[in-house]
Amino acid sequence: EDKVVQSPLSLVVHEGDTVTLNCSYEVTNFRSLLWYKQEKKAPTFLFMLTSSGIEKKSGRLSSILDKKELFSILNITATQTGDSAVYLCAVGDMDSNYQLIWGAGTKLIIKP
Amino acid sequence: NAGVMQNPRHLVRRRGQEARLRCSPMKGHSHVYWYRQLPEEGLKFMVYLQKENIIDESGMPKERFSAEFPKEGPSILRIQQVVRGDSAAYFCASSPSRTNEQYFGPGTRLTVT
Secondary structure (H helix, E strand, O other): OOEEEEEOOEEEEEOOOOEEEEEEEEOOOEEEEEEEEEOOOOOEEEEEEOOOOOOEEEOOEEEEEEOOOOEEEEEEOOOOHHHOEEEEEEEEEHHHOOOEEEOOOEEEEEEO | OOOOEEEOOEEEEOOOOOEEEEEEOOOOOOEEEEEEEOOOOOEEEEEEEEOOEEEEOOOOOOOOEEEEOOOOOOEEEEEOOOOHHHOEEEEEEEEOOOOOOOEEOOOEEEEEO
């Protein structure tokens, strides 16, 4: 059965710290891995990764995919209170109409 | 360029009534996805539609739930004879193709009393 597992489930750090969120997956026919940020509203798209080893970067956020070991990490440097959110990982499976299989999310709390 | 629109944002229904949730995808997007999210839980896929076609409804309960995406107008998620367990946030997402990232609407929070 396809699955996406995120860790940790929750994380509390202080402003300025760097955090690394993990997403591992098992899908039949991998197409892409996506990261979203969800505050108290709809998920907002962060990154889509399809190739191994190529880092995607946006400001203080970056992400990389390892298709051999079947995982991705999302890094946030110099965290701010506005980074507090649930970070969701989803994987597209070509064998399931490209349906996205979602992880449960990592709840990140940044303390001032 | 307007994002994904959903309405209503909040909907209160009594047990046994019908709930109709609407979703207008982003301009140029012909693929629509509906998700349900319970408090403190992850997103659960319900149904994937293209214009006039249901592509995948494997996540949608067989009874009381239906979805459509007509040639003209928004996509509709319809829940008949609602029960308390249907209370959740229902998100719609759209994409220009099935291989692209999905963009989410603000969601409809359904409360069944």
